[in-house]
Amino acid sequence: MKATRSELAPYLLSAPAVLLFAVMLATPLAATALLSLHSFGMYKGIQDVYRLDNYRDIFSDSYFYEIFGRTFRLALIVTGLAIVIGAPEAHILNRMRKPWRGIFLLVVLGPLLISVVSRTLGWALLFGSTGLVNQGLQSLGLIAAPLQFMYSETGMVIALTHVLAPFMVISVWASLQRLDPQIENAAVSLGAPGATVLRRIVLPQVMPGVLSGSIIVFALAASAFATPAIIGGRRLKVVSTLVYDEFLNTLNWPLGAALAVLLVLANVAIIVGCNRLVERRYAEVFQ
Protein backbone atom coordinates (compact mmCIF):
# COMPACT_ATOMS: atom_id res chain seq x y z
CA MET A 1 0.00 0.00 0.00
CA LYS A 2 2.87 2.28 0.83
CA ALA A 3 4.32 1.90 -2.67
CA THR A 4 1.09 3.01 -4.37
CA ARG A 5 0.86 6.01 -2.10
CA SER A 6 4.33 7.22 -3.00
CA GLU A 7 3.53 6.61 -6.67
CA LEU A 8 0.47 8.83 -6.33
CA ALA A 9 2.35 11.57 -4.52
CA PRO A 10 3.53 13.53 -7.60
CA TYR A 11 -0.02 13.62 -8.96
CA LEU A 12 -1.52 14.65 -5.64
CA LEU A 13 1.11 17.34 -5.17
CA SER A 14 0.56 18.85 -8.61
CA ALA A 15 -3.22 18.54 -8.38
CA PRO A 16 -3.85 22.05 -6.98
CA ALA A 17 -1.92 23.69 -9.81
CA VAL A 18 -3.56 21.47 -12.42
CA LEU A 19 -6.96 22.29 -10.97
CA LEU A 20 -6.19 26.01 -11.02
CA PHE A 21 -5.14 25.90 -14.67
CA ALA A 22 -8.07 23.71 -15.63
CA VAL A 23 -10.59 26.05 -14.02
CA MET A 24 -8.97 29.39 -14.73
CA LEU A 25 -7.41 28.84 -18.16
CA ALA A 26 -8.52 25.69 -19.97
CA THR A 27 -12.25 26.03 -19.22
CA PRO A 28 -12.72 29.62 -20.45
CA LEU A 29 -10.60 28.87 -23.52
CA ALA A 30 -12.70 25.80 -24.30
CA ALA A 31 -15.89 27.77 -23.69
CA THR A 32 -14.68 30.50 -26.06
CA ALA A 33 -13.81 27.91 -28.70
CA LEU A 34 -17.27 26.34 -28.37
CA LEU A 35 -18.95 29.73 -28.46
CA SER A 36 -17.15 30.57 -31.70
CA LEU A 37 -18.99 27.70 -33.41
CA HIS A 38 -22.43 29.07 -32.54
CA SER A 39 -24.30 31.41 -34.88
CA PHE A 40 -25.79 34.81 -34.23
CA GLY A 41 -28.78 36.58 -35.72
CA MET A 42 -29.89 40.18 -35.17
CA TYR A 43 -33.34 39.09 -34.06
CA LYS A 44 -32.69 35.50 -32.97
CA GLY A 45 -29.65 36.09 -30.74
CA ILE A 46 -27.13 33.30 -30.20
CA GLN A 47 -28.13 29.98 -31.78
CA ASP A 48 -26.99 26.74 -30.16
CA VAL A 49 -25.49 25.23 -33.33
CA TYR A 50 -22.02 23.99 -34.22
CA ARG A 51 -20.83 25.41 -37.56
CA LEU A 52 -17.71 27.07 -38.94
CA ASP A 53 -19.74 29.97 -40.40
CA ASN A 54 -17.99 32.62 -38.28
CA TYR A 55 -14.57 31.49 -39.44
CA ARG A 56 -15.75 31.41 -43.07
CA ASP A 57 -17.02 34.99 -42.68
CA ILE A 58 -13.71 36.16 -41.20
CA PHE A 59 -11.58 34.49 -43.88
CA SER A 60 -13.68 35.89 -46.71
CA ASP A 61 -13.72 39.50 -45.54
CA SER A 62 -10.74 41.80 -46.30
CA TYR A 63 -11.81 44.01 -43.36
CA PHE A 64 -10.59 41.32 -40.92
CA TYR A 65 -7.40 40.74 -42.89
CA GLU A 66 -6.62 44.44 -42.54
CA ILE A 67 -7.10 44.37 -38.76
CA PHE A 68 -5.10 41.17 -38.25
CA GLY A 69 -2.41 42.59 -40.52
CA ARG A 70 -2.27 45.80 -38.49
CA THR A 71 -2.15 43.90 -35.19
CA PHE A 72 0.80 41.73 -36.14
CA ARG A 73 2.57 44.54 -37.98
CA LEU A 74 2.32 46.62 -34.80
CA ALA A 75 3.50 43.73 -32.61
CA LEU A 76 6.43 43.04 -34.92
CA ILE A 77 7.57 46.69 -35.06
CA VAL A 78 7.18 47.06 -31.28
CA THR A 79 9.20 43.87 -30.69
CA GLY A 80 11.93 45.09 -33.04
CA LEU A 81 12.09 48.48 -31.33
CA ALA A 82 12.09 46.84 -27.89
CA ILE A 83 15.15 44.80 -28.92
CA VAL A 84 16.92 47.85 -30.38
CA ILE A 85 16.22 49.93 -27.26
CA GLY A 86 16.03 47.29 -24.52
CA ALA A 87 19.12 45.19 -25.25
CA PRO A 88 21.63 48.11 -25.17
CA GLU A 89 19.78 49.51 -22.16
CA ALA A 90 20.30 46.19 -20.33
CA HIS A 91 23.98 46.20 -21.29
CA ILE A 92 24.45 49.73 -19.93
CA LEU A 93 22.57 48.85 -16.73
CA ASN A 94 24.77 45.79 -16.29
CA ARG A 95 27.89 47.96 -16.59
CA MET A 96 26.72 50.44 -13.95
CA ARG A 97 28.20 50.59 -10.47
CA LYS A 98 26.45 49.58 -7.26
CA PRO A 99 23.98 52.30 -6.22
CA TRP A 100 23.21 53.52 -9.77
CA ARG A 101 22.35 50.12 -11.14
CA GLY A 102 19.52 49.67 -8.65
CA ILE A 103 18.26 53.21 -9.10
CA PHE A 104 18.18 53.03 -12.90
CA LEU A 105 16.62 49.58 -12.85
CA LEU A 106 13.79 51.15 -10.87
CA VAL A 107 13.58 53.97 -13.43
CA VAL A 108 13.33 51.40 -16.22
CA LEU A 109 10.64 49.41 -14.41
CA GLY A 110 8.82 52.56 -13.29
CA PRO A 111 6.28 52.65 -16.13
CA LEU A 112 5.07 49.17 -15.17
CA LEU A 113 4.02 50.45 -11.74
CA ILE A 114 1.50 52.90 -13.22
CA SER A 115 -1.92 51.79 -14.38
CA VAL A 116 -1.96 51.25 -18.12
CA VAL A 117 -4.99 53.52 -18.57
CA SER A 118 -3.59 56.56 -16.75
CA ARG A 119 -0.22 56.10 -18.43
CA THR A 120 -1.78 55.96 -21.86
CA LEU A 121 -4.03 58.94 -21.16
CA GLY A 122 -0.86 60.80 -20.17
CA TRP A 123 0.58 59.94 -23.55
CA ALA A 124 -2.57 61.28 -25.17
CA LEU A 125 -2.19 64.61 -23.34
CA LEU A 126 1.48 64.81 -24.27
CA PHE A 127 1.06 63.88 -27.92
CA GLY A 128 -2.38 65.41 -28.73
CA SER A 129 -2.62 68.04 -31.46
CA THR A 130 -2.60 70.71 -28.73
CA GLY A 131 -0.30 68.65 -26.50
CA LEU A 132 3.07 69.62 -25.06
CA VAL A 133 5.18 68.03 -27.80
CA ASN A 134 3.31 69.55 -30.72
CA GLN A 135 3.06 73.01 -29.11
CA GLY A 136 6.76 72.92 -28.26
CA LEU A 137 7.79 71.93 -31.78
CA GLN A 138 5.46 74.53 -33.27
CA SER A 139 6.69 77.37 -31.07
CA LEU A 140 10.25 76.42 -31.99
CA GLY A 141 9.17 76.73 -35.62
CA LEU A 142 10.27 73.18 -36.44
CA ILE A 143 6.86 72.16 -37.74
CA ALA A 144 4.03 74.16 -39.32
CA ALA A 145 1.06 71.90 -38.52
CA PRO A 146 0.69 69.59 -35.50
CA LEU A 147 2.10 66.10 -35.99
CA GLN A 148 -0.51 63.37 -35.94
CA PHE A 149 0.33 61.03 -33.06
CA MET A 150 -3.16 60.37 -31.80
CA TYR A 151 -5.22 57.92 -33.84
CA SER A 152 -2.12 56.86 -35.78
CA GLU A 153 -0.09 53.66 -35.89
CA THR A 154 3.04 55.68 -35.09
CA GLY A 155 1.47 56.80 -31.83
CA MET A 156 0.46 53.25 -30.94
CA VAL A 157 3.97 51.96 -31.72
CA ILE A 158 5.59 54.64 -29.53
CA ALA A 159 3.24 54.06 -26.60
CA LEU A 160 3.43 50.25 -26.76
CA THR A 161 7.23 50.27 -27.05
CA HIS A 162 7.45 52.50 -24.00
CA VAL A 163 5.27 50.17 -21.99
CA LEU A 164 6.81 46.90 -23.14
CA ALA A 165 10.54 47.70 -23.44
CA PRO A 166 11.11 47.04 -19.68
CA PHE A 167 10.23 43.37 -20.24
CA MET A 168 13.02 43.16 -22.79
CA VAL A 169 15.44 44.95 -20.44
CA ILE A 170 14.74 42.51 -17.58
CA SER A 171 14.99 39.47 -19.79
CA VAL A 172 18.27 40.49 -21.48
CA TRP A 173 19.70 41.66 -18.17
CA ALA A 174 19.05 38.25 -16.63
CA SER A 175 21.07 36.51 -19.33
CA LEU A 176 23.83 39.15 -19.20
CA GLN A 177 24.30 38.33 -15.54
CA ARG A 178 24.94 34.69 -16.35
CA LEU A 179 27.83 35.69 -18.63
CA ASP A 180 31.39 34.91 -17.53
CA PRO A 181 32.92 38.39 -17.07
CA GLN A 182 36.31 37.03 -18.11
CA ILE A 183 34.99 36.18 -21.59
CA GLU A 184 34.90 39.86 -22.62
CA ASN A 185 38.45 40.31 -21.31
CA ALA A 186 39.52 37.22 -23.24
CA ALA A 187 38.16 38.72 -26.47
CA VAL A 188 39.87 42.06 -25.76
CA SER A 189 43.19 40.34 -25.05
CA LEU A 190 42.91 38.67 -28.46
CA GLY A 191 42.73 42.12 -30.05
CA ALA A 192 38.99 42.67 -30.46
CA PRO A 193 37.74 46.30 -30.35
CA GLY A 194 34.75 47.05 -28.08
CA ALA A 195 32.12 46.96 -30.85
CA THR A 196 33.37 43.59 -32.08
CA VAL A 197 33.26 42.17 -28.55
CA LEU A 198 29.62 43.22 -28.26
CA ARG A 199 28.57 41.96 -31.68
CA ARG A 200 30.49 38.71 -31.88
CA ILE A 201 30.92 37.64 -28.24
CA VAL A 202 28.24 39.20 -26.02
CA LEU A 203 25.23 39.37 -28.35
CA PRO A 204 25.25 35.71 -29.44
CA GLN A 205 25.40 34.64 -25.80
CA VAL A 206 22.44 36.76 -24.71
CA MET A 207 20.26 35.53 -27.59
CA PRO A 208 18.21 33.34 -25.20
CA GLY A 209 17.39 36.51 -23.25
CA VAL A 210 16.54 38.45 -26.40
CA LEU A 211 14.31 35.59 -27.53
CA SER A 212 12.36 35.23 -24.30
CA GLY A 213 12.03 39.02 -24.11
CA SER A 214 10.75 39.07 -27.69
CA ILE A 215 8.15 36.41 -26.93
CA ILE A 216 6.83 38.39 -23.97
CA VAL A 217 6.81 41.70 -25.85
CA PHE A 218 5.27 40.22 -29.00
CA ALA A 219 2.53 38.37 -27.13
CA LEU A 220 1.65 41.42 -25.01
CA ALA A 221 1.77 43.80 -28.00
CA ALA A 222 -0.40 41.55 -30.18
CA SER A 223 -3.06 41.26 -27.47
CA ALA A 224 -2.74 44.76 -25.96
CA PHE A 225 -6.07 46.43 -25.42
CA ALA A 226 -5.94 49.69 -23.45
CA THR A 227 -3.18 51.41 -25.42
CA PRO A 228 -4.61 50.72 -28.89
CA ALA A 229 -8.10 51.55 -27.62
CA ILE A 230 -7.11 55.00 -26.31
CA ILE A 231 -4.43 56.01 -28.81
CA GLY A 232 -5.84 54.19 -31.83
CA GLY A 233 -9.37 55.30 -31.09
CA ARG A 234 -12.47 53.73 -32.62
CA ARG A 235 -11.24 53.85 -36.20
CA LEU A 236 -7.77 52.24 -35.98
CA LYS A 237 -8.84 48.87 -34.65
CA VAL A 238 -6.62 45.97 -33.66
CA VAL A 239 -7.90 42.45 -33.03
CA SER A 240 -8.37 42.87 -29.29
CA THR A 241 -10.38 46.11 -29.64
CA LEU A 242 -12.37 44.44 -32.42
CA VAL A 243 -13.19 41.49 -30.17
CA TYR A 244 -14.29 43.93 -27.47
CA ASP A 245 -16.59 45.73 -29.93
CA GLU A 246 -18.10 42.47 -31.17
CA PHE A 247 -18.84 41.35 -27.64
CA LEU A 248 -20.08 44.60 -26.14
CA ASN A 249 -21.32 46.79 -29.01
CA THR A 250 -22.78 44.53 -31.70
CA LEU A 251 -23.33 41.77 -29.11
CA ASN A 252 -22.19 39.21 -31.71
CA TRP A 253 -20.48 36.97 -29.14
CA PRO A 254 -19.84 34.03 -31.47
CA LEU A 255 -17.99 36.22 -33.99
CA GLY A 256 -15.99 37.87 -31.19
CA ALA A 257 -15.12 34.43 -29.82
CA ALA A 258 -13.98 33.26 -33.26
CA LEU A 259 -11.74 36.32 -33.59
CA ALA A 260 -10.31 35.72 -30.12
CA VAL A 261 -9.57 32.07 -30.94
CA LEU A 262 -7.83 33.09 -34.16
CA LEU A 263 -5.74 35.67 -32.27
CA VAL A 264 -4.60 33.06 -29.77
CA LEU A 265 -3.77 30.52 -32.50
CA ALA A 266 -1.87 33.05 -34.62
CA ASN A 267 0.06 34.25 -31.60
CA VAL A 268 1.05 30.71 -30.60
CA ALA A 269 2.01 29.79 -34.17
CA ILE A 270 4.22 32.86 -34.65
CA ILE A 271 5.92 32.52 -31.26
CA VAL A 272 6.60 28.79 -31.56
CA GLY A 273 7.88 29.25 -35.12
CA CYS A 274 10.30 32.05 -34.17
CA ASN A 275 11.42 30.11 -31.12
CA ARG A 276 12.36 27.09 -33.25
CA LEU A 277 14.19 29.25 -35.76
CA VAL A 278 16.31 31.11 -33.22
CA GLU A 279 17.00 28.01 -31.13
CA ARG A 280 18.33 26.19 -34.16
CA ARG A 281 20.48 29.13 -35.23
CA TYR A 282 22.03 29.52 -31.77
CA ALA A 283 21.87 25.87 -30.72
CA GLU A 284 25.10 25.96 -28.70
CA VAL A 285 24.04 28.88 -26.53
CA PHE A 286 20.73 27.35 -25.51
CA GLN A 287 22.17 24.36 -23.66
Next chain:
Amino acid sequence: MAFLVLDRLSKRYGETVAVDQLSLAVEKGEFVTLLGPSGCGKTTTLLMIAGFVEPSSGAITLDAADLLATPPRRRGLGIVFQSYALFPHMTVAENVAFGLEMQGVARAEREKRVREALALVGLAAFAERFPRKMSGGQQQRVALARALVIRPRVLLLDEPLSNLDAKLREEMQLELRQIQRSVHITAILVTHDQTEAMALSDRIVVMNKGKAEQIASPDVAYEAPASPFVASFLGKTNVLPADVRAAGEEAAVTVGGAVWRTAAGVPSGAASVSVRPERISFAAEGGLGGIVRRASFHGAQWLLLVETAAGVVTVIRQNSGGPLPKEGEQVALSWRAEDMRVTAGSGE
Protein backbone atom coordinates in the same frame (compact mmCIF):
# COMPACT_ATOMS: atom_id res chain seq x y z
CA MET B 1 67.46 45.55 -19.64
CA ALA B 2 65.18 42.66 -18.95
CA PHE B 3 62.32 41.80 -21.32
CA LEU B 4 59.41 42.51 -19.00
CA VAL B 5 60.00 44.91 -16.12
CA LEU B 6 57.61 45.82 -13.30
CA ASP B 7 58.92 48.90 -11.51
CA ARG B 8 57.55 49.68 -8.04
CA LEU B 9 54.07 48.67 -9.17
CA SER B 10 51.28 49.44 -6.68
CA LYS B 11 47.52 49.11 -6.61
CA ARG B 12 45.39 50.62 -3.87
CA TYR B 13 41.64 50.23 -3.47
CA GLY B 14 40.74 53.06 -1.13
CA GLU B 15 42.49 52.23 2.14
CA THR B 16 43.53 48.69 1.26
CA VAL B 17 46.76 48.06 -0.60
CA ALA B 18 46.43 45.14 -3.00
CA VAL B 19 49.91 45.36 -4.50
CA ASP B 20 52.68 47.24 -2.69
CA GLN B 21 55.75 48.50 -4.58
CA LEU B 22 56.34 45.29 -6.52
CA SER B 23 59.46 45.25 -8.69
CA LEU B 24 60.30 42.34 -10.95
CA ALA B 25 62.46 41.79 -14.03
CA VAL B 26 61.62 38.86 -16.29
CA GLU B 27 64.02 37.67 -18.99
CA LYS B 28 62.89 36.57 -22.43
CA GLY B 29 61.82 32.92 -22.45
CA GLU B 30 61.68 32.77 -18.66
CA PHE B 31 58.86 31.09 -16.73
CA VAL B 32 58.06 33.15 -13.63
CA THR B 33 55.37 32.29 -11.09
CA LEU B 34 53.59 34.65 -8.74
CA LEU B 35 52.86 32.46 -5.73
CA GLY B 36 50.93 33.34 -2.61
CA PRO B 37 47.76 32.81 -0.60
CA SER B 38 44.47 34.28 -1.85
CA GLY B 39 44.35 38.04 -1.46
CA CYS B 40 48.13 38.46 -1.69
CA GLY B 41 47.83 40.58 -4.85
CA LYS B 42 49.13 38.06 -7.37
CA THR B 43 46.05 38.13 -9.60
CA THR B 44 45.86 41.93 -9.39
CA THR B 45 49.46 42.07 -10.59
CA LEU B 46 48.63 39.82 -13.55
CA LEU B 47 45.57 41.92 -14.40
CA MET B 48 47.73 45.07 -14.35
CA ILE B 49 50.12 43.48 -16.85
CA ALA B 50 47.13 42.42 -18.97
CA GLY B 51 45.69 45.93 -18.77
CA PHE B 52 42.37 45.09 -17.10
CA VAL B 53 43.34 46.84 -13.86
CA GLU B 54 44.91 50.30 -13.80
CA PRO B 55 47.94 50.54 -11.45
CA SER B 56 47.85 53.29 -8.80
CA SER B 57 51.55 53.95 -9.30
CA GLY B 58 54.62 52.38 -10.85
CA ALA B 59 55.56 51.38 -14.36
CA ILE B 60 55.55 48.32 -16.61
CA THR B 61 57.82 48.07 -19.64
CA LEU B 62 57.83 45.30 -22.21
CA ASP B 63 60.72 45.10 -24.66
CA ALA B 64 61.86 48.56 -23.46
CA ALA B 65 58.48 50.16 -24.36
CA ASP B 66 55.95 51.54 -21.88
CA LEU B 67 53.22 48.90 -21.62
CA LEU B 68 50.81 51.06 -19.60
CA ALA B 69 50.47 53.48 -22.54
CA THR B 70 49.22 50.61 -24.72
CA PRO B 71 45.50 49.70 -24.59
CA PRO B 72 44.84 46.08 -23.51
CA ARG B 73 43.83 44.90 -26.95
CA ARG B 74 47.11 46.07 -28.50
CA ARG B 75 49.43 44.64 -25.83
CA GLY B 76 49.92 41.38 -27.70
CA LEU B 77 49.64 39.18 -24.62
CA GLY B 78 48.16 35.71 -24.57
CA ILE B 79 46.00 35.11 -21.52
CA VAL B 80 44.68 31.83 -20.14
CA PHE B 81 41.92 32.52 -17.62
CA GLN B 82 40.99 30.45 -14.60
CA SER B 83 37.51 29.81 -16.04
CA TYR B 84 39.11 29.33 -19.49
CA ALA B 85 36.65 32.00 -20.80
CA LEU B 86 36.09 30.10 -24.07
CA PHE B 87 33.45 31.47 -26.43
CA PRO B 88 30.63 28.92 -25.97
CA HIS B 89 28.89 29.75 -29.25
CA MET B 90 31.98 29.07 -31.36
CA THR B 91 33.65 25.78 -32.27
CA VAL B 92 37.16 25.04 -31.03
CA ALA B 93 38.62 26.09 -34.39
CA GLU B 94 36.60 29.34 -34.36
CA ASN B 95 37.74 30.05 -30.80
CA VAL B 96 41.37 29.60 -31.73
CA ALA B 97 41.00 31.52 -35.00
CA PHE B 98 39.37 34.56 -33.33
CA GLY B 99 42.63 36.27 -32.35
CA LEU B 100 44.11 35.74 -35.82
CA GLU B 101 40.96 37.13 -37.40
CA MET B 102 41.33 40.25 -35.24
CA GLN B 103 44.91 40.58 -36.47
CA GLY B 104 43.66 40.41 -40.06
CA VAL B 105 45.52 37.22 -40.90
CA ALA B 106 44.42 35.81 -44.29
CA ARG B 107 42.11 32.78 -44.26
CA ALA B 108 44.56 30.20 -45.62
CA GLU B 109 47.30 31.25 -43.20
CA ARG B 110 44.75 31.37 -40.38
CA GLU B 111 43.58 27.80 -40.97
CA LYS B 112 47.14 26.56 -41.11
CA ARG B 113 48.09 28.23 -37.83
CA VAL B 114 44.90 27.03 -36.09
CA ARG B 115 45.75 23.47 -37.14
CA GLU B 116 49.29 23.87 -35.84
CA ALA B 117 48.14 25.32 -32.51
CA LEU B 118 45.60 22.52 -31.99
CA ALA B 119 48.23 19.92 -32.87
CA LEU B 120 50.58 21.51 -30.33
CA VAL B 121 48.07 20.97 -27.51
CA GLY B 122 47.04 17.55 -28.83
CA LEU B 123 43.53 18.48 -29.97
CA ALA B 124 43.92 18.17 -33.73
CA ALA B 125 40.83 15.95 -33.96
CA PHE B 126 38.55 18.30 -32.00
CA ALA B 127 38.49 21.37 -34.28
CA GLU B 128 34.72 21.22 -34.93
CA ARG B 129 33.65 20.48 -31.33
CA PHE B 130 31.91 23.05 -29.17
CA PRO B 131 33.68 23.84 -25.86
CA ARG B 132 30.75 22.69 -23.69
CA LYS B 133 31.01 19.20 -25.14
CA MET B 134 34.60 18.84 -23.90
CA SER B 135 36.21 17.88 -20.60
CA GLY B 136 37.87 20.42 -18.32
CA GLY B 137 41.34 19.34 -19.41
CA GLN B 138 40.43 19.66 -23.07
CA GLN B 139 38.90 23.11 -22.54
CA GLN B 140 42.10 24.07 -20.78
CA ARG B 141 44.10 23.04 -23.85
CA VAL B 142 41.79 25.00 -26.15
CA ALA B 143 42.33 28.10 -24.00
CA LEU B 144 46.08 27.55 -24.21
CA ALA B 145 45.98 27.08 -28.00
CA ARG B 146 43.83 30.23 -28.36
CA ALA B 147 46.35 32.25 -26.34
CA LEU B 148 49.43 30.82 -28.12
CA VAL B 149 48.17 31.03 -31.70
CA ILE B 150 48.48 34.82 -31.80
CA ARG B 151 52.20 34.43 -31.02
CA PRO B 152 51.96 36.60 -27.91
CA ARG B 153 54.97 38.43 -26.53
CA VAL B 154 54.14 37.14 -23.05
CA LEU B 155 51.85 34.31 -21.95
CA LEU B 156 49.85 35.11 -18.82
CA LEU B 157 48.33 32.19 -16.93
CA ASP B 158 45.78 32.93 -14.19
CA GLU B 159 45.44 29.78 -12.01
CA PRO B 160 44.98 27.77 -15.20
CA LEU B 161 45.07 24.35 -13.56
CA SER B 162 43.04 24.98 -10.42
CA ASN B 163 39.81 23.56 -11.89
CA LEU B 164 41.34 20.22 -12.83
CA ASP B 165 41.52 17.10 -10.69
CA ALA B 166 44.86 16.18 -9.10
CA LYS B 167 46.03 13.59 -11.63
CA LEU B 168 45.14 15.71 -14.67
CA ARG B 169 46.75 18.73 -13.05
CA GLU B 170 50.08 16.90 -12.79
CA GLU B 171 49.90 15.85 -16.44
CA MET B 172 49.03 19.37 -17.54
CA GLN B 173 51.91 20.83 -15.50
CA LEU B 174 54.40 18.70 -17.41
CA GLU B 175 52.72 19.47 -20.70
CA LEU B 176 52.51 23.20 -20.03
CA ARG B 177 56.20 23.34 -19.19
CA GLN B 178 57.10 21.34 -22.26
CA ILE B 179 55.00 23.56 -24.57
CA GLN B 180 56.43 26.72 -23.02
CA ARG B 181 59.95 25.45 -23.63
CA SER B 182 59.24 24.30 -27.20
CA VAL B 183 57.79 27.63 -28.36
CA HIS B 184 60.28 29.49 -26.16
CA ILE B 185 57.75 31.96 -24.80
CA THR B 186 58.00 34.20 -21.77
CA ALA B 187 55.34 33.10 -19.27
CA ILE B 188 53.91 34.50 -16.05
CA LEU B 189 51.85 32.09 -13.96
CA VAL B 190 49.66 32.98 -11.02
CA THR B 191 48.93 30.22 -8.52
CA HIS B 192 48.40 29.46 -4.85
CA ASP B 193 49.68 25.91 -5.30
CA GLN B 194 53.32 25.68 -4.22
CA THR B 195 53.95 22.29 -5.88
CA GLU B 196 52.68 23.69 -9.17
CA ALA B 197 54.88 26.76 -8.79
CA MET B 198 57.96 24.72 -8.03
CA ALA B 199 57.37 22.17 -10.80
CA LEU B 200 56.86 24.78 -13.53
CA SER B 201 58.93 27.85 -12.85
CA ASP B 202 62.42 29.13 -13.49
CA ARG B 203 61.81 31.63 -10.73
CA ILE B 204 59.15 32.11 -8.08
CA VAL B 205 57.89 35.38 -6.65
CA VAL B 206 56.49 34.53 -3.22
CA MET B 207 53.93 37.20 -2.40
CA ASN B 208 52.27 38.10 0.89
CA LYS B 209 50.01 41.08 1.59
CA GLY B 210 50.90 42.77 -1.70
CA LYS B 211 54.64 42.53 -1.22
CA ALA B 212 57.21 40.21 -2.80
CA GLU B 213 58.75 38.31 0.14
CA GLN B 214 61.30 36.55 -2.04
CA ILE B 215 62.15 36.32 -5.72
CA ALA B 216 64.31 33.26 -6.38
CA SER B 217 64.56 29.95 -8.19
CA PRO B 218 62.34 27.23 -6.66
CA ASP B 219 65.23 25.32 -5.01
CA VAL B 220 66.76 28.47 -3.51
CA ALA B 221 63.41 29.67 -2.17
CA TYR B 222 62.81 26.23 -0.67
CA GLU B 223 66.27 25.66 0.80
CA ALA B 224 67.01 29.23 1.83
CA PRO B 225 63.69 30.96 2.50
CA ALA B 226 64.16 34.71 2.96
CA SER B 227 61.46 34.98 5.63
CA PRO B 228 59.45 32.77 8.00
CA PHE B 229 56.44 33.33 5.69
CA VAL B 230 58.29 31.86 2.71
CA ALA B 231 59.53 28.95 4.83
CA SER B 232 56.02 28.07 5.99
CA PHE B 233 54.35 28.66 2.61
CA LEU B 234 56.80 26.60 0.55
CA GLY B 235 56.49 23.04 1.76
CA LYS B 236 56.15 21.98 5.40
CA THR B 237 58.56 23.12 8.05
CA ASN B 238 59.07 22.66 11.79
CA VAL B 239 59.68 25.83 13.77
CA LEU B 240 61.05 24.97 17.23
CA PRO B 241 62.16 27.15 20.15
CA ALA B 242 65.90 27.05 20.80
CA ASP B 243 68.62 28.53 22.93
CA VAL B 244 71.88 29.84 21.45
CA ARG B 245 75.23 30.06 23.26
CA ALA B 246 77.82 31.76 21.07
CA ALA B 247 81.50 31.12 21.89
CA GLY B 248 84.02 32.64 19.50
CA GLU B 249 83.73 31.08 16.02
CA GLU B 250 81.22 28.49 17.14
CA ALA B 251 77.77 28.46 18.65
CA ALA B 252 75.88 25.80 20.55
CA VAL B 253 72.20 25.57 19.65
CA THR B 254 70.05 23.72 22.16
CA VAL B 255 66.66 22.39 21.06
CA GLY B 256 64.65 20.55 23.69
CA GLY B 257 67.78 19.36 25.47
CA ALA B 258 69.71 18.23 22.39
CA VAL B 259 72.71 20.29 21.26
CA TRP B 260 73.91 21.17 17.74
CA ARG B 261 77.23 22.91 17.00
CA THR B 262 77.09 25.52 14.23
CA ALA B 263 79.08 28.47 12.98
CA ALA B 264 78.35 31.61 14.96
CA GLY B 265 75.94 34.07 13.38
CA VAL B 266 73.08 34.46 15.79
CA PRO B 267 73.57 36.29 19.12
CA SER B 268 73.28 34.34 22.33
CA GLY B 269 69.83 33.98 23.88
CA ALA B 270 66.42 32.76 22.80
CA ALA B 271 66.09 31.78 19.13
CA SER B 272 64.00 29.62 16.89
CA VAL B 273 65.15 26.99 14.46
CA SER B 274 63.34 25.71 11.38
CA VAL B 275 63.92 22.24 9.97
CA ARG B 276 62.23 20.64 6.96
CA PRO B 277 60.41 17.41 7.96
CA GLU B 278 62.15 15.37 5.25
CA ARG B 279 65.63 16.32 6.63
CA ILE B 280 64.95 14.72 10.02
CA SER B 281 66.05 11.14 10.58
CA PHE B 282 65.78 8.68 13.44
CA ALA B 283 69.03 8.29 15.38
CA ALA B 284 70.14 5.26 17.35
CA GLU B 285 71.10 7.45 20.28
CA GLY B 286 71.54 11.13 21.11
CA GLY B 287 69.45 13.78 19.30
CA LEU B 288 66.05 15.06 20.34
CA GLY B 289 64.08 12.44 22.22
CA GLY B 290 60.33 11.98 21.73
CA ILE B 291 57.39 9.63 21.33
CA VAL B 292 55.67 8.89 17.98
CA ARG B 293 52.09 10.04 18.42
CA ARG B 294 50.82 9.39 14.95
CA ALA B 295 52.10 7.74 11.78
CA SER B 296 50.09 8.29 8.61
CA PHE B 297 50.71 6.60 5.30
CA HIS B 298 50.83 8.71 2.09
CA GLY B 299 51.90 6.13 -0.45
CA ALA B 300 55.38 7.28 -1.42
CA GLN B 301 56.09 8.48 2.09
CA TRP B 302 55.21 8.27 5.76
CA LEU B 303 54.29 11.28 7.82
CA LEU B 304 55.03 11.00 11.54
CA LEU B 305 54.13 13.36 14.36
CA VAL B 306 56.65 13.09 17.20
CA GLU B 307 56.04 14.68 20.57
CA THR B 308 59.28 16.08 21.98
CA ALA B 309 60.41 18.43 24.74
CA ALA B 310 60.48 21.21 22.08
CA GLY B 311 56.92 20.54 20.92
CA VAL B 312 55.38 18.38 18.19
CA VAL B 313 57.77 17.73 15.31
CA THR B 314 56.65 16.58 11.87
CA VAL B 315 58.88 14.00 10.23
CA ILE B 316 58.56 12.78 6.64
CA ARG B 317 60.31 9.52 5.69
CA GLN B 318 60.47 7.98 2.23
CA ASN B 319 58.63 4.70 1.96
CA SER B 320 61.83 2.87 0.99
CA GLY B 321 60.94 -0.38 2.65
CA GLY B 322 63.21 0.10 5.68
CA PRO B 323 61.99 -0.26 9.28
CA LEU B 324 60.06 2.67 10.77
CA PRO B 325 59.04 3.36 14.38
CA LYS B 326 55.43 2.57 15.30
CA GLU B 327 52.95 4.79 17.11
CA GLY B 328 53.82 5.07 20.81
CA GLU B 329 57.46 4.11 20.24
CA GLN B 330 60.31 6.02 21.87
CA VAL B 331 62.56 7.66 19.24
CA ALA B 332 65.49 10.09 18.91
CA LEU B 333 65.39 12.72 16.16
CA SER B 334 68.51 14.07 14.52
CA TRP B 335 69.39 16.35 11.64
CA ARG B 336 72.55 17.87 10.25
CA ALA B 337 73.46 21.29 11.57
CA GLU B 338 73.40 22.69 7.99
CA ASP B 339 69.77 21.53 7.52
CA MET B 340 68.68 23.82 10.31
CA ARG B 341 68.06 27.56 10.01
CA VAL B 342 68.46 29.56 13.19
CA THR B 343 66.82 32.94 13.69
CA ALA B 344 67.28 35.16 16.72
CA GLY B 345 64.27 35.86 18.94
CA SER B 346 61.69 33.42 20.19
CA GLY B 347 59.94 32.81 16.89
CA GLU B 348 57.37 34.91 15.06
